[in-house]
Amino acid sequence: MERYNAAECEPRWQSIWEQKDIFKASEDSSAPKYYVLEMFPYPSGRIHIGHVRNYTMGDVVARYKRAKGFNVLHPMGWDAFGMPAENAAMERGIHPAGWTFDNIAAMRAQLKLMGLSIDWSREIATCHPGYYQHEQAMFLDFLEADLAYRKKSKVNWDPVDHTVLANEQVIDGRGWRSGAVVEQRELSQWFLRISDLSEELIAALDDLERWPEKVRLMQRNWIGKSTGLLMRFRFDAASAESTALPLEVYTTRPDTLFGASFCALSAEHPITRELARSNPELQQFVEECRRVGTSEEEIERAEKKGFDTGLRVVHPFDENWTLPVYVANFILMDYGTGAIFGCPAHDQRDLDFAHAYGLGVVPVVIPQGEDPAAFEVGREAYTGPGRIANSRFLDGMSVDEAKAEVARRLGAEGMGEPQTHYRLRDWGVSRQRYWGCPIPVIHCPDCGIVPVPKADLPVVLPEDVSFDKPGNPLERHPSWKHVSCPQCGAAAERETDTFDTFIDSSWYFTRFCSPRAEGPVDRAAADYWLPVDQYIGGIEHAILHLLYSRFYTRAMHRTGHVGLDEPFDGLFTQGMVVHETYQDKDGNWLSPDEVRITGEGADRSASHVDSGGEVTIGPIEKMSKSRRNTVDPAEIIEQYGADTARWFMLSDSPPERDIEWTDAGIEGASRFVQRLWRAVSQAAELMSAPGQAEPAEMGADGAELRKQAHRALQAVGADIEGLRFNRAVARIYELTNAVNAALPAAAKADAGYRWALREAVEILIVMIGPMMPHLAEECWTRIGHQGLLADVAWPEADEALLAENMVTVAVQVNGKRKGEISYPRGADKAEVESLAMGLDTVIRAMQDKPVKKVIIVPERIVNVVV
RNA sequence: GCGGACGUGGUGGAAUUGGUAUACACAACAGACUUAAAAUCUGUCGCCUAUCAGGCAUGCGGGUUCAAGUCCCGCCGUCCGCACCA
Numbered sequence: 029m030e031r032y033n034a035a036e037c038e039p040r041w042q043s044i045w046e047q048k049d050i051f052k053a054s055e056d057s058s059a060p061k062y063y064v065l066e067m068f069p070y071p072s073g074r075i076h077i078g079h080v081r082n083y084t085m086g087d088v089v090a091r092y093k094r095a096k097g098f099n100v101l102h103p104m105g106w107d108a109f110g111m112p113a114e115n116a117a118m119e120r121g122i123h124p125a126g127w128t129f130d131n132i133a134a135m136r137a138q139l140k141l142m143g144l145s146i147d148w149s150r151e152i153a154t155c156h157p158g159y160y161q162h163e164q165a166m167f168l169d170f171l172e173a174d175l176a177y178r179k180k181s182k183v184n185w186d187p188v189d190h191t192v193l194a195n196e197q198v199i200d201g202r203g204w205r206s207g208a209v210v211e212q213r214e215l216s217q218w219f220l221r222i223s224d225l226s227e228e229l230i231a232a233l234d235d236l237e238r239w240p241e242k243v244r245l246m247q248r249n250w251i252g253k254s255t256g257l258l259m260r261f262r263f264d265a266a267s268a269e270s271t272a273l274p275l276e277v278y279t280t281r282p283d284t285l286f287g288a289s290f291c292a293l294s295a296e297h298p299i300t301r302e303l304a305r306s307n308p309e310l311q312q313f314v315e316e317c318r319r320v321g322t323s324e325e326e327i328e329r330a331e332k333k334g335f336d337t338g339l340r341v342v343h344p345f346d347e348n349w350t351l352p353v354y355v356a357n358f359i360l361m362d363y364g365t366g367a368i369f370g371c372p373a374h375d376q377r378d379l380d381f382a383h384a385y386g387l388g389v390v391p392v393v394i395p396q397g398e399d400p401a402a403f404e405v406g407r408e409a410y411t412g413p414g415r416i417a418n419s420r421f422l423d424g425m426s427v428d429e430a431k432a433e434v435a436r437r438l439g440a441e442g443m444g445e446p447q448t449h450y451r452l453r454d455w456g457v458s459r460q461r462y463w464g465c466p467i468p469v470i471h472c473p474d475c476g477i478v479p480v481p482k483a484d485l486p487v488v489l490p491e492d493v494s495f496d497k498p499g500n501p502l503e504r505h506p507s508w509k510h511v512s513c514p515q516c517g518a519a520a521e522r523e524t525d526t527f528d529t530f531i532d533s534s535w536y537f538t539r540f541c542s543p544r545a546e547g548p549v550d551r552a553a554a555d556y557w558l559p560v561d562q563y564i565g566g567i568e569h570a571i572l573h574l575l576y577s578r579f580y581t582r583a584m585h586r587t588g589h590v591g592l593d594e595p596f597d598g599l600f601t602q603g604m605v606v607h608e609t610y611q612d613k614d615g616n617w618l619s620p621d622e623v624r625i626t627g628e629g630a631d632r633s634a635s636h637v638d639s640g641g642e643v644t645i646g647p648i649e650k651m652s653k654s655r656r657n658t659v660d661p662a663e664i665i666e667q668y669g670a671d672t673a674r675w676f677m678l679s680d681s682p683p684e685r686d687i688e689w690t691d692a693g694i695e696g697a698s699r700f701v702q703r704l705w706r707a708v709s710q711a712a713e714l715m716s717a718p719g720q721a722e723p724a725e726m727g728a729d730g731a732e733l734r735k736q737a738h739r740a741l742q743a744v745g746a747d748i749e750g751l752r753f754n755r756a757v758a759r760i761y762e763l764t765n766a767v768n769a770a771l772p773a774a775a776k777a778d779a780g781y782r783w784a785l786r787e788a789v790e791i792l793i794v795m796i797g798p799m800m801p802h803l804a805e806e807c808w809t810r811i812g813h814q815g816l817l818a819d820v821a822w823p824e825a826d827e828a829l830l831a832e833n834m835v836t837v838a839v840q841v842n843g844k845r846k847g848e849i850s851y852p853r854g855a856d857k858a859e860v861e862s863l864a865m866g867l868d869t870v871i872r873a874m875q876d877k878p879v880k881k882v883i884i885v886p887e888r889i890v891n892v893v894v
Numbered sequence: 895g896c897g898g899a900c901g902u903g904g905u906g907g908a909a910u911u912g913g914u915a916u917a918c919a920c921a922a923c924a925g926a927c928u929u930a931a932a933a934u935c936u937g938u939c940g941c942c943u944a945u946c947a948g949g950c951a952u953g954c955g956g957g958u959u960c961a962a963g964u965c966c967c968g969c970c971g972u973c974c975g976c977a978c979c980a
Binding site: 031067069070072107110111112183184192193194195196197198242243245246249250252322323324325327328329330358376377380452453455456458459460461528529530533566567568569570571572573575576603604606679680681682684685686687688690692693695696699700702703706754755757758759760761762765836837838839840842843844845847848880881882883885888889890891892893 | 895896897898899900905906907908913914917918919920921933934959960961973974975976977978979980
């Protein structure tokens, strides 16, 4: 028998699908629509295994839904702006556009080898003016709708390269190329008003029922709604020159006000700035804070440091109690009022700070069961519930009662009022880079900021740029930025910043609905296709990309471009593809094919293939170039075929979990492909002819095979619907085993059995269709069909064959399994009980002890308690 | 540091609402076929007592329950995100 030849079959079926254009999508009201989308890739040049996993999952859903009669949209595009293209330009002197489009061509070719059911006529690249011009038009609409504005904000500045650095380009506080200590600089930049929608973005999460709960929780925490108190501290006259204005702080813990031992200001707080003007030491401290970096992680991890301003504020409930005022490096100007009061006993950061500066730690919330007089806080702040103590009129109250009481008293004196705050900050969209969408505004010395008239769009990136110097080539371009003001005609300058690439990815799913429309969106197409029914991508995008997309869709709704708020009805976050890492004794990373593994379990060890030198097996990590633990999908597809790679990606590991790439795994998948092909080929000789009606006579064996096939069909359909691909794969293995087992008997079987065999094999082929589409087409032809399997409808499982008449349940004595009984479905409890009590093993386990009770859960379990 | 997840045999994992833990695979081992190897087929396969049985096992330690991989509390380990990587 011939082996299945993937190298020959796969291109053949791919070109047939392409010729017939069967994956081309168009609006069609006669069928329900289904929009499947995988997160589009960055065109790095080669697809990686993570892409194979992501796009295989999406393709299974797309092909399955197609077979279920849906009108499916399954497009592909390129997230094509971004820093790697500029880095390539700097390192290798290649233009970002050329580099990007070459990469796109290479990756498109690789993706096509996977046999995905994609409508390639809708392909888009975000770096193409045909795409980004619409971003510019929409930005003008956003400006008009007051969704965009300018304000100053901080960037990482490399003082040697004179360039703005991304957070990932700052390593240990230094620029990645220059090694210079990075400073913070303030620049005027464009922002989108995402924070105005904080409440709405939180509230709408409740309705995203087909999103993972963890993603909704992460977004909720990220937006960070908090209800608290805006309160004012008077400055102590003895300590301050300008005492007119009180210090405003925002707190979520007014109940701990009597535990306060200091107040702290952000290094950028107006009062700090004022004081620093006449205080060089404070000025120096402020500059030190600036070197911590702009990322929240760095700020939070930095050692808590402060500077005593010498100022003191008066406790709102005690004229004679004053608190020192510090400037501290962990207070963010962007959150609340940029000032806090510190209660060390009940906040970890405040406690660390108090320990560093010898400030008092007075517990005022006492956990239940602790003695207020004896309770002490050590190295860990107590943030749980309890009763208030050491707090005068608040003593004995609960935390919530005390919060309300403090709010009431301060409110009555005009010294505080309740406020709601959100952690979510406005979205800064300006980037000081070339390879992005130009921001369509002009700076005129007389008129100020002037939007580029829509008739003048697009503002196209100039091609003649050089990357021999660091910094933004748009700024030093001789002519591009010099224009005349659209309003007054005077000499003016273009904005040289470009958009954050998150803008590009915040609406590409909308553009896919009408990729060649003259405006940003064809409303009829968008109204038909949106929302995306199933979105699939990495968990690493749980917050930013998905939140920005939710906001951007709302902004497009407000400006009339779309008619909905939530772009993604169903979301699935898949796990990463990981691999062991290997290092030789000099610490060099080795790729998997340079390493030989021996032994197993605790005895596993590794050696170098060529030298035989000792190799250390490192942790299993996300595949990355730097660790050299990558596997090239192109090589895998060439060696085993796309179907094998797809099958392996779907097998075993639950899709939301990380999957470890192993050679054994891909070989196993490859063997299954051959086993299935053999089984189908053998069955083809034995089964009835295609298209015949079920024979009147059906023996017990045939009926049993039919049962197995229909149960598998039922289960696989449900598993694909629930994106439980690994379980679907296990079911398919089972049916394949059943078909294999049925073959010997089929040679001399009756017509009923031969018909049942055909039915089982057809069901098997249909079920592997979405997963291994080329093999499935080949099998479909092999068993005598003329048309394409891709056009065959997913069959309905026969309910009558799914029902099981006998039930088998376990019998436990005191919760331990002692045996099992079988009985007809629907038997009454007394019968079940007597059956269970009659088991030898049960009688032995009971040892004549009196029966306390017998728990019978119908069709589940019997538990005898003695 | 903060927020979110995950942890079951040698390995990947399965296990409806708490109801027979280890389905389905991979690897390994034994046998068949073969001049031989590969492929294929058949069988064994959590651990410990040692046999027609019993005990112990779902990262560790507690708890709730007739019953816990699943629920609760506390640890340990691994991973993801932290706003200019995409």
